[in-house]
Amino acid sequence: MEDDTSYTISQLAEEFGVTTRTIRFYEEKNLIHPRREGQKRIYKPADRVRLHLILRGKRIGLSLDESLEIIDLYDPSGNNKDQYLALIRKIEEKKQQLHLQLNDIEHMISDLDRVQEQCKRELNPNEAQ
Template identity: 40%
Template sequence: MPTSRWTISDLAQEFSITPRTIRFYEDQGIVSPAREGRQRVYAARDRARLKLALRGKRLGLQLSDIRALIDMYDGPGTTEPQLRSYLSVLNRHRESLSRQREDIDETLAEIAEQERQCLALLDGR
């Protein structure tokens, strides 16, 4: 049965995350649940923003980039500026990951060389 209101437990279960994670995103201003007594009640907007934040996290984006991208969708106008900004963030992130991969490849090559030298020394004894 579709709903337009969710509890923290509902969202935690739906996205396979902990309530603490949702509270973190609340502290960061990404979601802003209403309160009914002591219970947090999340609207469709909160659910969508949480989903986008988790997607950004899976991509390895910085929290500041995630928040800026999500906040852009709340603004007026067309989606073109948001999409261009998102492409820019994705390109920067891809470049960063490519540099990290190069560093890792170099480190793995150095480890292989050190292992080869160690084995050669052990064989020479």
Template identity: 65%
Template sequence: MTDKTYTISDLAREFGVTTRTIRFYEEKGLIHPRREGQKRLYSAADRVRIKLILRGKRIGLSLQESVEVIDMYDPEHNNREQLHSLINTVGEKRARLLRQQRDIEEMLRGLDEVQQLCEQALVDLA
């Protein structure tokens, strides 16, 4: 029985990304397709790695952050270190986003205030 393989088009279609994105991950050494002539054949492990990288991206992790967490995975042992690292990374990301959210809310309040002042000035001019 042979292991299932995927073409670059299969993976691009499945994950809703461009083939260029997948080639970028290959250029960075994050996935390692087998070559048959010009054709790239990706393993199930490559597929999972792409899936995890894209999941990390979706939650706001940088490529480097995602790769660091993924590379900690060790199926031979417990993954306590990987899980702690991911919890810390997610916590830091959450704190940063909450700070940004507060900053945005403050800016919106400032814009509302300026808009109200301008609207009141127009009423006063009438």
């Protein structure tokens, strides 16, 4: 049942539109941990997912460290009750942050909507608003 697909560094680079340098840099910063075959890196689906999460994080303005924090929330690396509770709290915090960002973006969009409407009114001053 385990997926034995694997990728080279340039395959992933191509797929996600980043350079190989970038991917190696992420490894240097401990965001990804590909295995080695000889001296070459080989990437498994799990690594691909991590890369995907990092890049999604980047798109919404997270730093690499922040993305790493979120990725770490995915692996329940501890197994006792307290750690689960702590994890749930952390996740709650992250979600709140994200909701704040959602708010900012929604405001920005509706601001732009207003400006756009104003523009259109300038163009057609005669039409009923």
